[in-house]
Amino acid sequence: MTSRPWQADAWARLQARRERDALPHALLLAGPAGLGKRDFLADFVKGLLCQQPTDGMPCGTCRSCMLMAAGTHPDVVALSFGLRKDGGTRTEIVVDQVRDLSQRLAMSSQFGGWQVATIDPADAMNAAAANALLKTLEEPTPSTILVLVADEPARLPxxxxxxxxxxxFLVPSRDVALDWLRGQGVADAPAALEAAGGNPGLARDWAADGALKQRMEVRQDLKGLAAGRGDPMDVVKRWQATDPARYVWFAAQAATDELRARAAGRPAPLESQLDDESLDAWYGRANRARDALRGPLRTDLILLELIAAWR
Structure with a gap:
């Protein structure tokens, strides 16, 4: 069904439930970004609504498939970030959106089959929106399935x-991930997989967009700062300009590698002046900084505080 082998078991279980007419009224697709949850969801919804599916996969030619391809299927409702009154994109899913969704799902299917609603990212619902969703989950409409997608499911109530x-959706074994990456044409699959923390989807994307170069840049920055070289503000500006969360991810990785090298008695690649306890604390600080970057705080101040702690 999919080119991602780590999804095969989940797909088979879901299709077996469909064959038994035992699909749940609500699904939660959970796991790190990069493992193909959204492609899995798209294939599942297309196959569920297809008029002549094969092993759960859509035919691509029936009326339902044509409407899905055009994004105009009347029995599919997708909920994501809406727009604020000033025209900007919201950073959370709000209660009015969920109430509108519930009203929509109270109506009958226009094709006489399934109605499908998706909420992505579900972990971006605020507290009021999540509370409003509970009633829909507790009183599901027949032939309606609600699918939530969450990269960080722990943020959901x-x-x-x-x-x-x-x-x-779990990170597959290294061998499975490497085989898939090589099949995708990723040249330096081991380095890309290491950079992505074992996540093959991220590794594929990062191998194509210069992330490996950024990873090396981060390590050079940290090593230079540890030796008293370089301007912290220059580092902040460079990290902020592209993808600050990814730069901080690579910084946390570098701290972990520094600790591992010390524990193994090998030369520490970053030559950090922090002792082991302080270095471990800095690793925790880097992870908290990644969380903070999603909020309203100024990016440059978050990065400057992190880099100042490194020095």
Whole structure:
């Protein structure tokens, strides 16, 4: 069904439930970004609504498939970030959006089959929106399936998670990931996979967009700062200009590698002046900085504080 082998078991289980007419009224697709949750969802929805599917996969030629391809299928509702009154994109899913969705799902299917609603990213719902969704989850409409997608499912209230059939997307083994990456044409698959923390989807994307060069740049920056070279503000400007969260991810990785080298008695690649306890604390600080970058705080101040702690 998919070119991602780590999804095969989840797909087979879901299709077996479909064959038994035992699909849950709510699904939660959970796991790190990069593992193909959204492609999995797209294939599942197309196959569910297809008029002549094969092993759950859409035919691509029926009326339903044509409407799906055009993005105009009347029985599919997709909920994501809406627009604010000033025209800007929201950073969370709000209660009015969920209420509108619930009203929409109270109506009958126009094709007489399934209605499908998706919420992505579900972990971006604020508290009021999540509470509003509970009623829909507790009183599902017949022949309606609600699919939530979350990169960080722990951010969802337990009351939401407990009412969904959860499908976890896990990082596959290194051998499986490397085989898939090589099949995707990734030249330096081992280096890309290491940079992505074992996540093959991220590794493929990062190998194509210069992330490996950024990873090396981060390590050079940290090593220079540890030796008293370089201007912290220059580092902040460079990290901020492209993808600050990814730069901080690579910085946290570098701190981990520094600790591992010390523990193994090897030369530490960054030559950090921090002792082991302080270095471990800095690793935690880097991860908190990644979380903070999603919020309203100024990016340059978050990065400057992190880099100042390194020096």
């Amino acid at each position: 337990a009351t939401i998670r407990s009412r969904c059939q959860r499908i976890d």
